Amino acid sequence: MFYASNVSGAGVTRDEEIWYLDSGCSNHMTGKEDLLVDIDKKVTAKVEMGTGQLVEVTGKGTIVVETKASKRHIKEIMLVPGLKENLLSVGQMIEHGYYLVFGDHKVEIYNDSSHTNLVAKVQMKGNRSFPLKLQAEMHFAYRASVDHSTDLWHRRFGHLNMSSLKLLKEHDMVVGLPEIKEDRQVCEGCVLGKKSREAFPREAISRASTPLELIHSDICGPMQTVTKAGNRFFLTFIDDCTRMCWVYFLRHKSEALCVFKKFKATVELQSGYKLKQLRSDRGGEYTSVEFERFCDNAGIERQFTTPYTPQQNGVAERKNRTIVEMAKCLMLEKKIPFDFWAEAVNTSVYILNRCPTKALSKKTPFEAYGGRKPGIKHLKVFGSLCYAHVPKQQRQKLDLASKRCIFLGYGSCEKGYRLYNIETEKVIISRDVIFSENECWDWNTKKETSVNIQLTEIREEEQGAEGSSYEFEEQLEVNEMPSLNIEISDQEREAGSQDVDHTPLKYKSIAEIYEKCNMCIIEPESFEEAAKDDSWKKAMEVENHHD
DSSP states (O other): EEEEEOOOOSSSSOOEEEEETTTTOOOOEEEEOOOOOOEEEOOOEEETTSSOOEEEOOOOEEEEEEEOOOOEEEEEEEETTTTOEEEEEHHHHHHHEEEEEEEETTTESSTTTTTTSSSEEEEEETOOOEEEEEIIIHHHHHHHHHHHHHHHHHHTSSOOOOOOHHHHHHTTTBSSOOOOOOOOOOHHHHHSOOOOOOOOOOOOOOOOOSSSSSSEEEEEEEOOSSOOOOOOOOEEEEEEETTEEOOOOEEEEHHHHHHHHHHHHHHHHSSSSSOOOEEEEHHHHHSSSSHHHHHHHHHHHEEEETTTTTGHHHHHHHHHHHHHHHHHHHHTTOOGGGGGGHHHHHHHHHHHHOOOOOOHHHHHOOHHHSOOOOTTTTTOOTEEEEEEOOOOSSSOOOSSSSSEEEEEEEEEESSSSEEETTTTTTTEEEEEEEEEEEEETTTTTTEEOOOOEEEOOTTTTTTTOOSOOOGGGGGGGTTTHHHHHHBBGGSSTTOOOOOOOOOGGGGOOHHHHHHGGGOOOOSSSHHHHHHTHHHHHHHHHHHHHOO
């Protein structure tokens, strides 16, 4: 038995294309057989109308909605001869994966839970009905959602220019990127964060033919803002053959030799190649006696730029400029404080290794170095508000199921997201995260705006392209992590582990103290247990009295 409410078309022009959204209707229904395709006449049933009248169902079919981009099919529509109006069941649309948001005298229909892929927007009429003209309104809304998707990926890729974004798709350089439609609108983040002057001319010189044959290096800084770990500089290493880039963060330039030793040992072990040449400027951090001695002992040939001509180290100079520009765009869009610049730089390098470069033909640095195409389905907009799931082993019954966080990038050692816990002011790594990519945290008022939610989980198959034999993502680690009190990720914590917190009370935040206070509110698990508590006995007596 199916049900259909009464819908009056008063005040609405009758049209075979008009369908009414009906929350009282248990199934899509129409009385016009010519609107349906693939009709199954074997399906029969009875429908009870709002008046109590029973009418026959003589079949079930599909309607096809033409859009500029593609065709959409709305299936399982009951054919009810004599029905004057076309009805779309709200419940059935929800079952088929659509998300409907009612409010402000309208209803918005989305294609998924992200609340970003708009399918249709329907205004409420004077008779409190929601008439949807499929051929016109769905066509417009679907086209709008395609444009929004392009803008979203532009922001996920750190405000990468549209031509490079289209190149990724046209040459199938990454896994998981949808069709890109170039948008001529002005992006404020790009205007504010990117440099407008012309770059240095590139010299036509020979290129390395194997990874690690030639490494370019340069230090950028000091930054005007010190990170929470006390870092003021970042140091990059760029492979000439593949253009793969690694970044490290320094408190002082004198740490360059220590970082270079770590970099050399790691990449040689992971790739199987030997580092042969190092090109840099003549800064004191590269020309110290200790640095020269280490390179001589390791058999590394040194290449220096001519004094006052940094253009000769153009690869590293351009890379650092690109990294800084992207990092500024990332922070400006979501108004991230500048003391998080290291997180933005780290994320920029992660993204740029997955972007096209003129130095390579139809490949990203990630693929050229590791041999596999990178997966990009997990990319999110830097600085977005998000919610990290708290497993039940780590919370009490009355605790919240998620932590409110800010997205700061991608894990280096674990496959997960780097998140800044707003309450504890710590950086955590988590895989199960709900994102609101269109919203950001107001660092002044400590409040967030309305939330558009998208559930995302990093899965092995989505990042399978990154599971190459070269675990070089280790080098994207931000060395300020220990100073930020990194919490152990959900996957690394053993199930059922209940470690006791011995932190002195004076070192805990007020939020942590209140969180522990909730643990003393224990709900009884049986009637016998509740009967022993005077407060529960009193509550039961009050309840019985009301009954």
